[in-house]
Amino acid sequence: MTDAPAITVTGLTKRYGGRAVVDHFDLQVPRGAIYGFLGPNGSGKTTTIRMMCGLLTPDAGKGSCLGFDILTEQARIKERVGYMTQKFSLYEDLTIRENLDFIARMFGVRDRRNRVRAALDDLGLADRATQYAGTLSGGWKQRLALAACMIHDPELLLLDEPTAGVDPKARRDFWDEIRKLSARGVTVLVSTHYMDEAIQCDFIAYIAYGKKLISGVAREIPEMIGLYTYRVTGNDISALEARLRQEEAVAQVARFGAVLHVSGTDKAALDALAARYGKDGSHRWERKEAELEEAFIYLMGGAADNFAGAAS
Amino acid sequence: MRLRFSLGRFLAVLSKEFVQMRRDRVTFVMMIGVPIMQLLIFGYAIDSDPRHLPTLVEMGDEGPITRSILAEMETSSYFDFQGVVTGPAAGDRVLRDGTANFVVVIPPDFERDILRGLSPDILLAADASDPTAVGGAAGAMTAIVNNAIAASMTGPLAASTAGPAPFGVVVHRAYNPEGDTSINIVPGLLGVILSMTMVMITAVAIVRERERGTMETLIATPVRPLEVMTGKIAPYVLVGYVQTLVFILAARLLFGVPFTGSTLAFFVGFNLYIVVNLSLGFLISTVARSQMQAMQISFFTLLPTILLSGFMFPFAAMPGWAQAIGTVIPATHFLRLIRKVMLKGAGLADITGNLTAIALILLVVVAVAIRRYRQTLD
Structure with missing residues (x-):
């Protein structure tokens, strides 16, 4: 790992039909990091990622990716980046081997035959190499897509919602693979709206409606927001949930089965509230460390408010 | 950006396209089957001078x-x-x-x-x-x-009975003494067949890449748009050649249509015509969002090609506005060209006017297509 960041961008802006899809976006991505992009659907995650790697020309802003200018040296960047799209976008009417071979030819990979064979072995698909890609299951398609975008040994990997529609086991395997790549020094940018995937990331940027709301080291995010949380268990939790939502001090109530996570930004007010509700003894109130999960539910609520404010 | 055309990537796209073409049985059969069907139907079934x-x-x-x-x-x-x-x-x-x-x-x-x-x-x-x-x-x-x-x-x-008329009229039916409809219609059919398959297949093949999302994969690789375009289109030029060959053989063997003119003129003419149709297909691909739309727009261009080009009905008999539309259709000029070459024994010098007309249309189509393509790139 070198000290220079893999990506540095400032003021990235992209407009479609007069609407700013991405608005003055600044970010630094350290080399070898797994950087997660979170945000609701249509918040501009994909557009941002593409601009950062020179796949899309921004309307304003500048930056560099892997030491190359994202505005003028896009071709050099492309040679060093692997991009896995949201939808499976290899050729369904080509076989697994043909797909890998085609992508390898696009990147001018040296010693192509061996490289493709090695990729097939890694995938464990060597004996199914002549099967059409379209006949693979969701999980296998995803692994093939990952193998295809790694065929030229890129320094930077872009994953656009890579695990949408993939079963939990395959998802875990996929993330094991991503962490292995990261350990080898590959920088990974991943967009997702799954919380359990966000937890896997070293760094996180939260984007909503084209604006970056927060970014930083993943485990510091809750602290940055300044959220305090109580864990509440007991009888008739639904009625309690409804009552708590009316309270001033409570910024958010998140329900996880029979457990409520009650959060607020004003520590003193929340403590007082907990003491008041805890007195009758029908519910157990415990302080807990605010986690990413609460942080994101909080962010999403806030973003919705921002948007409503902007629209009116 | 470096403006280097990579032969390796071009060949990769080309061979991928061939593999896909071979696997897509229906389209493949259509490309060879439809022209033969058209030839048989138009050649045998249609007679504009019916008897019995x-x-x-x-x-x-x-x-x-x-x-x-x-x-x-x-x-x-x-x-x-x-x-x-x-x-x-x-x-x-x-x-x-x-x-x-x-x-x-x-x-x-x-x-x-x-x-x-x-x-x-x-x-x-x-x-x-x-x-x-x-x-x-x-x-x-x-x-x-x-x-x-x-x-x-x-x-x-x-x-x-009245005395003999003071003069006689001798009609000399040149180039087609028996007034055989197939001799008129079969050469024109090459224009229609090439137009139909070249325009439609090019448009659909390019749009398919976008519709299935594979264009996204391509954009993320170092491949250049020119390499993709030429690699995708080249196989269909070959299809056009096969169609032309099948057509020439059938015209000769089944319908006895003569080929009296210069082979060189024919070669130059049909190549230019293939190119103009490919570029038209390319233009359609920049407008259409789905394969279905590409198909529909292609069909839309097919109608004037059949009806206003002088293929089915005499060009001179059409009203002025219809002739004006007909004049900007490449098939109109190709029809005149190929009838001259096959039936009237024309050489390269005789068809320069038709070639110029097609080349002008080509120029306009390419200019518009490239402009539109640039806009859709992002």
């Missing part, structure tokens, strides 16, 4: 002159006599329900009136709801009757 049309007679007289006229009509091969009708009402009915295309009405005392010099009329009632069907036969009628009368009015009766 069902005809009925209302006999008001049955003398030798009448019989002679009817016999002459039958020998002309335009009319097939199927029986007699009695009275005008019956004649109307058979025309209306389509049992017969013609009813010939010989008036009573026809022969007597001829001999008296009263020049009686024979009525040829035709079902002109389809003018093409009856046009040829009706046109031939006067000559048929004159022949018949001249043949039967011999001896002393010859004096009662």
Whole structure:
């Protein structure tokens, strides 16, 4: 790992039909990091990622990716980046081997035959190499897509919602693979709206409606927001949930089965509230460390408010 | 950006395209099957000078002159006599329900009136709801009757027929002495077939890449747009060559269409025509969002190609506005070109006007297509 960041961008802006899809976006991505992009659907995650790697020309802003200018040296960047799209976008009417071979030819990979064979072995698909890609299951398609975008040994990997529609086991395997790549020094940018995937990331940027709301080291995010949380268990939790939502001090109530996570930004007010509700003894109130999960539910609520404010 | 064209990547796209083409059985069969079908249908089934049309007679007289006229009509091969009708009402009915295309009405005392010099009329009632069907036969009628009368009015009766006309008209049917429809239609068909497959398949092949999302993968690789375009289009040029070859063989062997002109002129002409159609397909691909749309727009361009280019109907017979539309269709110029080359023995020098016209259309289409392509790139 070198000290220079893999990506540095400032003021990235992209407009479609007069609407700013991405608005003055600044970010630094350290080399070898797994950087997660979170945000609701249509918040501009994909557009941002593409601009950062020179796949899309921004309307304003500048930056560099892997030491190359994202505005003028896009071709050099492309040679060093692997991009896995949201939808499976290899050729369904080509076989697994043909797909890998085609992508390898696009990147001018040296010693192509061996490289493709090695990729097939890694995938464990060597004996199914002549099967059409379209006949693979969701999980296998995803692994093939990952193998295809790694065929030229890129320094930077872009994953656009890579695990949408993939079963939990395959998802875990996929993330094991991503962490292995990261350990080898590959920088990974991943967009997702799954919380359990966000937890896997070293760094996180939260984007909503084209604006970056927060970014930083993943485990510091809750602290940055300044959220305090109580864990509440007991009888008739639904009625309690409804009552708590009316309270001033409570910024958010998140329900996880029979457990409520009650959060607020004003520590003193929340403590007082907990003491008041805890007195009758029908519910157990415990302080807990605010986690990413609460942080994101909080962010999403806030973003919705921002948007409503902007629209009116 | 470095403007280096990579032969390796071009060949990779090319071979990928061939593999996909081979696997897509339906399209592959269509590319070869449809032209052959069209050739057979247009070549064999369509005749703009139809013969052996069902005809009925209302006999008001049955003398030798009448019989002679009817016999002459039958020998002309335009009319097939199927029986007699009695009275005008019956004649109307058979025309209306389509049992017969013609009813010939010989008036009573026809022969007597001829001999008296009263020049009686024979009525040829035709079902002109389809003018093409009856046009040829009706046109031939006067000559048929004159022949018949001249043949039967011999001896002393010859004096009662009018003297010979003061001049004669000789029609010389050049290039197609028998008026064979297939000789006109088959060369033109090459224009329609090439236009149909080249435009549609290019448009669909390019749009498919976008619709399935594979274009996203391509954009993320170092491949250049030019490499993708040429790699994708080149296989279809080859398809165009195969179609042309099949076509030339079929025209020769099945329909006896001559090839009298210069091979070089033909080669230059059809290559230019293939290119203009490919670029049209490319243009459509920049407009269409889905393969379905690409297909529909291609069909839309096919209609004027068939109807206004002079393929089905004579160009000179169209009104001014239709000719104006026809003039900007590449098929119009290719049709003239190929008819000249195949039927009239033209060489390269004879077709420069047509080549220039196609080249001009090509220039405009390419300019528009590239502009649009740039806009859709992001």
